[in-house]
Amino acid sequence: MGIKPTYIKALGLELLSSYGPRFSRDFDENKQIVTEVTTVESKRVRNRVAGFITRKINTGRH
Secondary structure (H helix, E strand, O other), X not given: OOOOXXXXXXXXXXXXXXXXXHOOOOHHHHXXXXXXXXXXXXXXXXXXXXXXXXXXXXXXXX
């Protein structure tokens, strides 16, 4: 896995600090939450943010 662009990291960390308890260890659930709480129109960006958040939660580094 490569290094994520700064905007993916920034958005993911901001969402974790604001909506942390809503996110789970499941990627598909996190995709839905990212869709609900942001105005990201790009499916690719939404998936990358959800993947970043899921990985942070699963590794315990948030």
